[in-house]
Amino acid sequence: MRFTSEQRLDDGVLEREFTLGEIPGLLWTPASASASAPAPLILLGHPPLGLRKMYPRLVARARHSVADGFATATIELPGSGDRPRWPAAEQARADLRRAMEAGEPVSDEIVDALVLPLVDKAVPEWQAALDALLSLPEIGGPVGYSGGVISIGTRLAVVEPRIAAAVLFAGSFVPRAMFEEARQVTVPLHVLLQWDDEGNDRQTALDLFDAFGSREKTLHANMGGHTGVPQFAADSAARFFTRHLK
Amino acid sequence: MRFTSEQRLDDGVLEREFTLGEIPGLLWTPASASASAPAPLILLGHPPLGLRKMYPRLVARARHSVADGFATATIELPGSGDRPRWPAAEQARADLRRAMEAGEPVSDEIVDALVLPLVDKAVPEWQAALDALLSLPEIGGPVGYSGGVISIGTRLAVVEPRIAAAVLFAGSFVPRAMFEEARQVTVPLHVLLQWDDEGNDRQTALDLFDAFGSREKTLHANMGGHTGVPQFAADSAARFFTRHLK
Incomplete structure (x- = not known):
């Protein structure tokens, strides 16, 4: 893990860019965090749209977490931002676009091709990031995962024992295979659902x-729609983490 | 409205029993409430099991509300406690018991007979209680309704403009006619659902x-089951009222 830039945001939050091998990431820490008072950690999940595009929303969530006393970090997802695409994902995205433009239902095959390889690649990267972040003296446990892609958060909660609690955002396609993994999750969960999310199937979210x-x-x-999570819902998710991680 | 007894609970909450005509009720007020600083009001809904039986749960909820600065009141439902039964309700209850003991689905007819007359009778009584309570110098608006029977809360939110927000407990049978009334509710709502409520249909609750x-x-x-609402969920409902009524 190599820090490549550092700036102090106006509210005293320290924001650092880093790279972990080829993976770019961002870390926000409270001014109060130190080796003698290490902060618990929240991993910020996000959709595969690229960190640069997601930055305004991520930094807003990070400020909230840091104000609550958490170190907060995120990494670029495989195939997003400046990271190399892979042909099967590009094909799945094209198939998805075609199905949606034609007003056709999105088939299980498209959902699997879109999500499963992303989960397979992303989860070990989040675990590597966790290794690196927890080796910093100012960061301790416990660790929470917060956000989407819900299948990434689900897999991470199953395979990574350092995840102690998760806020999952039910706003993305869910491969059928993930239901079996969901049954294996045992950590406390706080699931956010936007009732009228245009790109998300409500019944699938309820079943999950x-x-x-x-x-x-x-x-x-x-x-409200996909991006319309009300402030009071974000506050409530923050209280869930305070209850379980502090 | 006539006060029949009064006691100060150990945490400084003033509890008064009253009668409103033939209807017994309970009022809890914060020590801080006065004519110069009237408290907003929360009406505590409850299932038709009788105030005496419900008292331990009601007083726990009331203490929480009073600690948040609310006056809190409840009245005996028609046909509950010492109030006179009416034959159709007794018949509906017997039909319900028979259906449940036989493992049969509870028909729309039974649900209608069980709930609609109760709503018709109870809502004007809650409104009369509201008149009386709001005439006390230490109680002001705005007013919230909190709890079950969800059909009573729904009707009250439609017909009573003084209700500014409601926490509704989805834990009772819902007559089909209530769906039309639900569409007419416009005040902010916070709906509590126990996912594994043994006596409540989850899909009906989601549809409502x-x-x-x-x-x-x-x-x-x-x-958890019907009576297993976790403390953090009650805290969250309390914050909803603080957000909307204070």
Whole structure:
């Protein structure tokens, strides 16, 4: 992990860009974090649109987490931003566009091709990022995952024992195979659903929520489209992390 | 409205029993409430099991609301506690018991007979209670309704303009006619659903949530049975009232 730039945001948050091998990432830490008072960590999940495009929304979420006393980090997803594409993903994206433009249902094959390789590639990268981040003296555990892609968060919650709680955003296609993995999740979950999310199937989201094996799981459904999560819902998710990670 | 007894609970909450005509009720007020600083009001809804039986749960909810600065009141439902039964309701209850013991689905006719007359009778009584409570110098607006029976809360939110926000507990049978009324609700709603509520149909609850006309409505679904609402979910509902009524 190599830090490539550093700036202090106006509210005292330290923002650092880093690279982890070929993977760019961002780390935000509270001024109060130090080797003697290491901060718990939240990993910020996001859709595969590129960190640069997502930056305004990510930094807003990070400021909120840092204000609550969490170190907060994210990495570029495979195939996003300046990272190399791979042909099968490009093909899946083209198939998805074609199906949606034709008003056809999105087939299981397209969803699998779109999401499963992304999950397979992204999860080990998040784990590598976790290794690197937890080796910093100012960051300690426990660790939470927050956001989308919900299949990435689900897999990570199953395979990575350092994830102690997760806020999952139900706003992306879910391969059928993920339902089996969802049953294996046991950490406390807080699932956010936008009731009128134009690109997301509500019933699939409800079925996935039902499938999660966690004894403590909460669904917060709110009005509005994909990007319209109300501030009070974000505040509520933040309280979930404070309850479980501090 | 006639106060019949009064006691100060150990945490400084003033609890008063009252009667409103033939209807018994309970009022809890914060020590800070006065004519110069009247408290907003929360009406505590509850299932038709009788105030005496419900008292431990009601007083726990009331203490929470009063600690948040709300006056909090409830009244006995028609046909509950010591209030006179009416034959059609007794018949509907017997039909319900028979259907459930036989493992049969509960028909629309039974649900209608069970719930609609209760709503018709209870809502004007809540409105009369509201008149009386708001005439007390230490109570002001705005007013929230909190709890079940969800059909009573729904009707009250439609016909009573003094209700500014409602926390509705999706844990009781819903007559089909209530879906039309739900569409006419416009106040902010916070709907609580126990995902594994043994006596409640989850899909009906989700459909009713979908039907509510309110622009701001939030569904909080949690694990556990009918009476297992977790403390953090109650805290979240309390914050909803603080956000909308203070």
